[in-house]
Amino acid sequence: MTNPMDTFETLNPPQRMLMGPGPINAYPRVHQALSQSLIGQYDPVMTGYMNQVQSLYRGVFHTQNQQTMLVDGTARSGIEAVLVSVLEPGDKVLIPVIGRFGHLLCEIANRVGAQVKTIDIEWGEVCMPDQVEAAIKSFQPKLVATVQGDTSTTMNQPLAEIGEVCKKHGVLYYCDATASIAGNELKVDEWHLDAVSAGLQKCLGGPSGSAPITLSDQCATVINQRKHIEAGIRADHHINGQGKMIQSNYFDLAMIMDYWGPERLNHHTEATSMLYAARECARLFLEEGPDTVIARHKQAGDALAAGLVAMNLELFGNQTYKMNNVVGVYIPANIDGDAVRGELLSRFGIEIGTSFGPLHGKIWRIGTMGYNARQECVLTTLAALEAVLIKHRANINPGQAVAAAIEYYA
């Protein structure tokens, strides 16, 4: 154990090019936002910023939902806030599992006491709407919960038709869009999503630590039926809901809505610096334009994939459903995947991703997200990967990858 009085050196993180499945390098303007002066939580400037953040994320989510706000934690805090606030113990939730983060939804739903039914999809594929409809008919869930982009497999689950199915059967529909938002199309209202949660550390180009969420009016009503305002601040005009008290205080979206709403009822102390970052991420997305940003991600992802294929590497999964912002690529035969990743980091300062579960040791995951969905990042990563693979005597086509990506960009 180190000496507890040791204060270590001045913070001086190396300049990495983060080309894994996230976190990624933040946009420079987000760094600037993070360093701005703090203000009090009920300062009119601060509550003004909170209102702006709500408006900005309505733009990001393509929604008119009044209940659009931040949960103060990493992306999975947003997931848990939705699931623990919507699902009472014993409630039924249907979860198509297309990868690791589908398992995470199941895990969280189990812990909040829900009855979980899964639709288990082979890794590298997505779930079809008729599978969801059949399961809704037999299982009669309160909620369908999906992941949109599951970085563990790089697949992007189509949501629109499942939204139609849920609407038809009167089932609430939640999606975790952490890894896909701002890099892939996401239209909350048009696709009949009742709840969506996200994070900043992927295509939104910010740090981990803030979870934007949006709730439909119907979903907000379901949650507010469980409202129980905490004893320390409850007043006579507050009426408790008839539903079972939400089993988390921190993730009680009924109270968090009141903190972000006109009553400004005290809950946590808003994480001001992270709110500044979230605000700037959304401004960057909306200023550049949602369609432009998503097209930039698709272009970077496709150029990277073209380069990898030209190098003679094989891509993982059903490419029809590939996320724009991350690609899975098989580690070539007789190559130590972790050694290659280590050399990319130590020699080039480039980070690419390993993988989980059934894919561990079989594929790398390479991301092109947010600020790094740029031609220079794509080309540099391809050149560096080729050089390291040549050094490791992998069976690749030398000199083809960067050219193919440049050709794609042309």
Place this chain on the structure above:
Amino acid sequence: MTNPMDTFETLNPPQRMLMGPGPINAYPRVHQALSQSLIGQYDPVMTGYMNQVQSLYRGVFHTQNQQTMLVDGTARSGIEAVLVSVLEPGDKVLIPVIGRFGHLLCEIANRVGAQVKTIDIEWGEVCMPDQVEAAIKSFQPKLVATVQGDTSTTMNQPLAEIGEVCKKHGVLYYCDATASIAGNELKVDEWHLDAVSAGLQKCLGGPSGSAPITLSDQCATVINQRKHIEAGIRADHHINGQGKMIQSNYFDLAMIMDYWGPERLNHHTEATSMLYAARECARLFLEEGPDTVIARHKQAGDALAAGLVAMNLELFGNQTYKMNNVVGVYIPANIDGDAVRGELLSRFGIEIGTSFGPLHGKIWRIGTMGYNARQECVLTTLAALEAVLIKHRANINPGQAVAAAIEYYA
């Protein structure tokens, strides 16, 4: 509702002097840390920083506890992580309530399904060890949970003797030190505390959004008996504990310990910018020296109190137990407390605090915390408050307050 495509102006928060009960102005070095480059969560530099943060907070907490880390959320995320991880449904917890944040502990403990017994103390006083001992004997709790500094009343609960009582009776002892840490003495090992949680946004001089916690070996063992590693990442060598699964994934300290421990088992994606801030807060505290920082808080708090008394204002609560870093002061007769606060903010850019519950409308709360535990902040606040009170025709002694504070500093 605003136009969802509106991107608003560039972030430009006003420069406030935050002299309320927190949040406060961060140290300038913390702002610098927040803006540093991001790195990957398993980058050796990042895991090195995580180890440093563990060591640094051992210094802050005065502990040798291996299990010292951050929870990614605001201060109350640390409270909930401890309570939901330690307390199984039905477990008994004894909570002395000296103010609003004691009610919060009860609220969270109720939601995790614990049986809660309170010792209700009049606001402005603290709980005596013999009251705790008598209640332990009759109630036989698994855990005693207290708040150290409860900003709602400005009282600082003495902890050492209650620690002795808990040790004698074999009861776990948890304290929320969010508002008191780094401004008041806190000796985790010496006082036999088994779990402590905190936040950055008070005397540590950082932004809200990260919750340092520490757990004794005994407490970690109790929590690890409930360990259930999530399905997506569970491997054959992982053995589930015999206890009931922790009902939160995000706050599962058994998994969070594994994320911070040598296995580095993936849980959330660490909030890198907030970790940088937390690291810098601890470095500043240890560099200046714990005793020096606490003495600076006591000096600022006492100087402020001397000035307020010289102005002919009355202080709230038992001054023997007053927190160093915040004072409660009665709003003078016939004065609109919120109007005075509003003018302090609009004319001087100075924020002081309102109050909760039984004290609402009766007292202001004025803080001297972290970077703002400085003579210039104390004197400026006294001068500004006096000027506004004179404008409001309050019955005060003009021209005395700043002089009294300067004399105290001399």
